[in-house]
Structures are given as C-alpha cells and as structure tokens.
Amino acid sequence: MTVIDVWAQHPTLRFLQQDMLASLRRWVGEQIPTEEPSPELTVAAMDAGGVDRALLSAWYGPEGPLISNDEVAAVVATAPERFAGVASVDVRQPMAAVRELRRAVNELGFKALRIVPWLWGLPPNDRRYYPLYAECVELGIPFCTQVGHTGPLRTSETGRPIPYLDDVALEFPELTIVAGHIGYPWTTEMIAVATKYPNVHIDTSAYTVRRYPTELVNYLRSHGRHKVLFGTNYPMITAEKALTELASLELDEETTRLFLGGNAQRVFQL
Incomplete structure (x- = not known):
C-alpha cells in the first residue's frame, strides 16, 4: 500500500533555528542540530x-x-523517486510571486503551492493571494495552506476555515485546495467546507493518529474517504x-489505501 506524506519539510538550519518555532521544539523535545541536515536523514525517517x-x-x-524553492x-x-517539491513565494510582491511560481512548476517540476497564512498575518481571502490562485488554476496544481490554531506563538485567526477559506473556494471553484493541520479547534468548520466544495481537501499533518479529532475520524470513515x-x-x-496507532481508526482496506496515498496521488497528480 503506497504511503505519501503530503506535508513535510527537509529543513535548513535557518528554518530550525527560527525563534518562532521554539514552542514546537518544546513540544517535540528536539534540539537544534549544528550542521545542515542531509537528505539521507529525511529518507531514513521516511523508511x-x-x-x-x-x-x-x-x-x-x-x-x-x-x-x-x-x-x-x-x-x-x-x-526524485522519493521526493516531490512544493513551492512557496512572497505574497507581498504579486507579479514576482506569480513568476516564481511559474518557474517552480515549469522549470523545477514542483507539484503545488503552499502559503502558511500566519507567517504573513494575512488570511487566505486577502487580495494578495488572488493572483496566485488564478495561476494555480492555470498551472493545474493545488493550493496548500494551514488551517486551525498555530503552534508557534502567532495569531490563530488566519487559520479559521470560515469565512476565509470558504470565500476562496467559493470564488475559485476550479482551484484545488488542500488544508493542512486538520483545522482544530474549527475541525467541524473545516469538514463543512470540504464537504461543500468538490475541490477542497484536508490533510492530517501536525497530528498523530491518536490526536485526530473524533469528527475527522467519523468523516474519514464515511463520506470523507476521498x-x-x-x-x-x-x-x-x-x-x-x-501512524503508530493507525489500526485504532478501524478503517476498511479501501479507505486506508485512499487516506495513506491514493487521494494524494489523485490530488497532486503523482
């Protein structure tokens, strides 16, 4: 059964050293390395x-x-058989951002765009995102984002699915959206948006199986399996x-296949 991780980073030292990630390091008990992590470390963790x-x-x-990028x-x-790239850009410079996205997809072969709204303090329905949404549609790639509260000590308001992501899905019906980090404490809102719009999806990044909200598990077992x-x-x-407690979800074989990799293959055209 193919397993695809749709939200990962191969970190640089400057990423790991960011003060805003201190709360995350405290939660997971990790220390900052002294050398740039090698790709082999990420492959080993995947294995x-x-x-x-x-x-x-x-x-x-x-x-x-x-x-x-x-x-x-x-x-x-x-x-390349183990990794695929997801682009990011500076949303404050719309034309430069669009050109960089085109380069990342057309020249680097990237599969999606990801913007983390709390980094910018701008919710997804801010006008500065809209040229990028149009370009994602033209390029045929998903827009990935974060929903729910923030682990870093930044405002969580930008992660509310309604009204922000709801507005985007309404105004860009051709845009495929993947909302990462489940959306807690607005999980029910996120499920409502994913149910309402054919092209909106949820990913479980930042959560272990044992911490999936009950609403999400019920959605996954039923009409949210795709x-x-x-x-x-x-x-x-x-x-x-x-994935330590994957069996506790009590998913049937087909739902497990879709959840772990099948949906990602379809959505990201892998």
Whole structure:
C-alpha cells in the first residue's frame, strides 16, 4: 500500500533555528542540530515510517525564505523517486510571486503551492493571494495552506476555515485546495467546507493518529474517504510516530489505501 506524506519539510538550519518555532521544539523535545541536515536523514525517517514519497515544501515569510524553492529542488534531485517539491513565494510582491511560481512548476517540476497564512498575518481571502490562485488554476496544481490554531506563538485567526477559506473556494471553484493541520479547534468548520466544495481537501499533518479529532475520524470513515490525506509536518513529527496507532481508526482496506496515498496521488497528480 503506497504511503505519501503530503506535508513535510527537509529543513535548513535557518528554518530550525527560527525563534518562532521554539514552542514546537518544546513540544517535540528536539534540539537544534549544528550542521545542515542531509537528505539521507529525511529518507531514513521516511523508511522508518513506511513512507514511499514525501512532498517537501519551501517556506517563505516576511523575513525571506527559510527554505527556498531552489533548496527544495536540490534535495528532490537527490532522490526524485522519493521526493516531490512544493513551492512557496512572497505574497507581498504579486507579479514576482506569480513568476516564481511559474518557474517552480515549469522549470523545477514542483507539484503545488503552499502559503502558511500566519507567517504573513494575512488570511487566505486577502487580495494578495488572488493572483496566485488564478495561476494555480492555470498551472493545474493545488493550493496548500494551514488551517486551525498555530503552534508557534502567532495569531490563530488566519487559520479559521470560515469565512476565509470558504470565500476562496467559493470564488475559485476550479482551484484545488488542500488544508493542512486538520483545522482544530474549527475541525467541524473545516469538514463543512470540504464537504461543500468538490475541490477542497484536508490533510492530517501536525497530528498523530491518536490526536485526530473524533469528527475527522467519523468523516474519514464515511463520506470523507476521498477528502482526507495523510501528512506529518516532518521534522516536527515523523511518520513512524504519526501512524503508530493507525489500526485504532478501524478503517476498511479501501479507505486506508485512499487516506495513506491514493487521494494524494489523485490530488497532486503523482
């Protein structure tokens, strides 16, 4: 059964050293390394968790790229059968952002765009995102984002599914959206949005199986079996840890296949 991690990062040192991630490091008990992590470390973590392929995301924020698109591309090139790239851009410069997205997809072969709204303090229905949504539709790639509260000590307001993501899905019906981090404490809102719009999906990154909200598990077992994708948010959580209690979800074989990899293959055209 193919396992695809739809939200992972191969971290740079400057990403790991960011003060805003201190709360996450405290939760997971990790120390900052002294050398740039090697791609082999990420592959080893994938192997330990049974992950066949991981989508590695760039990280762009107001202070600049914490993980640049070119850095992601360099890691993907070391193991293209195991990795795929997800672009990020500076939303404050709309035309430059659109051109960079085109480059990432057309030249680097990236599979999606990811913007983390709390980094910018701008909810997904802000006008600065809209040129990027149009370009995602033209390029035929998903837009990935974060929903729910923030682990870092930043405002959680930008992660509310309603009204922000609801507005985007309404105004861009051709846009495929993957909302990462489940949406807690607004999980029911996120499920409502995913149910309402054919092209909206949820990924489970940043949560281990044992922490999935009951509402999400019920959705996954029923009419949401084609809408929920597995993710980790590696290196914050490894696949091995995230999937430890997978059997407790009591999913049938087909739902398990879709959740772990089938939905990701379809949504990201892998």
